[in-house]
Amino acid sequence: MDWLKEIVNKEIKKHRTNNPFEIADHKNIIIRYFPLGNTLGFYMKNVRQQVITINCDIDDYLMMFVCAHELGHAILHPNENTPFLHKNTLFSKAKIEREANEFAVNLLLYNKNMQDYETKFDVLRENGIPYEMERFL
Incomplete structure (x- = not known):
């Protein structure tokens, strides 16, 4: 998405x-x-204050990706409440998550030369991006 x-x-x-x-x-x-258990992080807006919450029990590499993903929500969907969307509207929660994932990958790989890596998985591993994000390369 350009x-x-x-x-x-x-x-x-x-x-x-x-x-x-x-x-x-x-x-x-x-x-x-x-500590959020299995949840990596989430974004919310309370009154006018934007807040990113990150699981303190994950490693630093994953923390960077989680922060980038949640920052994607803060910038792309600043007023969205995903639990509300999921239960009460027809707006796609999956679309919002896909956009936040793509935002995170583009942010973390900005100015990276893909020729410096042998495979896509090397790019992901060396930049702390989960392998599931390979489709956004």
Whole structure:
């Protein structure tokens, strides 16, 4: 999706980084850490404050991807409440998750030369991106 890449590029140029933690900080998005069991993280907007919650029990590489994914929600879907959407509307929760995943992959791989890697899985592994995101390369 070209529009999504344009948004990623705009955010990176505006904040001069592709680090999701730094971008969230520049955008005054609160990041908090809690043990969440099997949940990796989630995004919510409470009143006017955007909050990303990340599972404190996951490794640093995965934490970077989770932050990038949730930042995707904060930028692309700032007012969406996914549990509400899932139960009460026809808007696709899967579409929102796909867009956030693609945002995260594009953000974390910004300015990476794919020729430097032998396989797609090397790209994913070395950048802390789950293998399931291979389709967004």
